[in-house]
Amino acid sequence: MNDPQDHPDPYETTEAHVERLLGRALNSFDLPDPTVERLATALAHSSALHSSHHSASLHRTTHRHTYLLADGSTLSLWELVHDAGRDGVERHELYTEEAEARLAASRLPSGPPTRWSAEYADGRVLDEDDDFELLSALLARPIPAQPRMYVPDNSADHARRVLRRAENADRPGEETARRLRLAFAHHITQAFGRHCPVAGGRDAGFTLYEHQFLLLDGSEVSLWEVEHTATPDGRHMCEVYEDEDTARGAMESRARVR
Template sequence: MTEQPAASADPRPGPAPEPEAPWQGSSPAGPLPDEAFVRALAAEGRPDGRRAYPGRDAADHARRLLRRAVNADRPGDDTRLLLAMALGYDIVRLAEPRAGYAGRGWCSIYQHAFLLPDGGEVCLYELEHDLTDDRRLVCEVYADEASASRAARRRALPPRP
């Protein structure tokens, strides 16, 4: 059983604190967002139009994403450690068409957004394609969209003889 705080000796009622909506977050000194915060975002989204983070077990999702990346310049341990604290994630396929590179194969870029405990966000960009010599489907991960787009264009070039 948890102890309850003692009642105030001051009989004068003070102003009642206003309840805080789950999407408003809290002050830097206040508690960090928790699973209820993530559930509220997934159910309602943010009133200011920012994204919800419906994905559960964000740390595991980040670990698996980085593990399957075949590119040597993928984000490293610093990113993995930062995302080990993530509370939720969201995946969006970017709208730019990336299929049909001169009949060479298929290519798409996904943005993986992770909600951090301080309310911040970290995004990784997954380039998924079959533009390999053996046409197998592979995943590359980049820290920014521009790098992922450059890699897609580079992969789309015809192979050199």
């Protein structure tokens, strides 16, 4: 037993463990409903430390929680624990797949943002005073071609969760959501990641992901997800768009608001 709390209770019931796990996770609402329903039938559980990373700026661990269910099957949840928030308080996140937990871990900042500098072909050197111009140049760069490794992994539900966490008013509508119900495989690519100054003289993080879906009819659909902290209180926010240009334009617009 290796649970992410100082002194786990060796006599804790599985029901209490599930309740505690869901209660402390910031994203428990994002778990698929069938998963939560199956957890309610758990009879026994085991927890183990899967990975650990500790540095001066970040403490991060991943734990695997495995449950024996009443029907004889097993179910695993992956818990990411980190102190990457602005206040340094320990946070917990839950994922149904190891790949999702790894992706979430890769999104965590590894240290303080560095000073920007770049040199154009004509010899001009840009620094923090030209950060917006540099950001525009970075956003305009094409994504290097990468092979699409589609994975059949409850992809329709993944698409539903991506759309559900989008907070922008111009997110994809019902027609796109209806098409994505036919998704049977998907692939996630990080297209951009950067910190830059925003309102109030603070730094905000921007990350762009392409969620690529393969549908049953052989067609492909992409959702472009922007994750950023350019919010008034510095909280994490997700926006989703149907095309890359609109997503990059939204990032640039958020970065220019001072």
